[in-house]
Amino acid sequence: MIRIFLVDDHPIVRDGIRSLLVQEPGLEVVGTAGNGQELLDQLPDTPADLVLMDINMPVLDGYATTARLREEHPDVRVLALSMLAEEHYVGRMLEAGARGYVLKSASKDEIIHGIRQVMEGRMFLCTEIGLAMLRKVLDWNTVSVNAEPKKTELLSKREREVLQLIAEGLTNAEIAEQLFTSKRTVETHRQNLLEKTHAKNTAALVKLALADGLIK
Known part of the structure; x- marks a missing residue:
């Protein structure tokens, strides 16, 4: 048992x-x-x-x-x-x-x-x-080993959605409501965005995303 x-x-x-x-x-x-x-x-x-x-x-x-x-x-x-x-x-x-x-x-x-x-x-x-990890490995093998990916290319689809809403000025609670998830999950996504892009704060994160054309 x-x-x-x-x-x-x-x-x-x-x-x-x-x-x-x-x-x-x-x-x-x-x-x-x-x-x-x-x-x-x-x-x-x-x-x-x-x-x-x-x-x-x-x-x-x-x-x-x-x-x-x-x-x-x-x-x-x-x-x-x-x-x-x-x-x-x-x-x-x-x-x-x-x-x-x-x-x-x-x-x-x-x-x-x-x-x-x-x-x-x-x-x-x-x-x-x-399967998701396998696809990522296969995609990675098609990219030149010398290519330097943009920091924002490391973001998941959901992280990009959260980033767009952050740029629009929504609070964590408002983002959670719009994406039908919990506020705590949004907070986790926000922290991961900062860690993946090495941005010091939200303003720097949005500036980086705009420069890469990731958000409107």
Whole structure:
């Protein structure tokens, strides 16, 4: 029996995933938590084999929680379960110690397959993530090794959408409402934009994007 702990700050997501997993033989959901700290507080009394871990959460996010688990509970394996598809997020979670990454849009069968693969000691990426990375590798091989890409060429489609709305003067809350996502996710995108472009602030970020013709 694989003992699974669900960690996500949205109760409706936790309930939905739980309802999928409880129907599967050999899987048992032993606990749920709304953030990483709640998980760490419960683990001593609720042993688990695998944690299905969201990334963007209050108090203690998925990156920090996964790193803590690697140090404090090395036998507990982590499978990231997120709506964030960009390789930046995948890389950070794997670097923190996750053994796999599955999108919330994945099918029930793929999520369960990911759980079993991780528990068998293998690394796992869902099909959508794996194909996206393969396409990027193939595209990269067609580009001259001497070509220096613009900083803004490193941005994902969603990051470009957020950047356009930032340039239009929208707040994080307004961007979140327009893109049907959470304010915390927008804040993460904004920070990633600054890191990828090495811009010191939002004004410099917008100036760079205008110079590259990325935004209107």
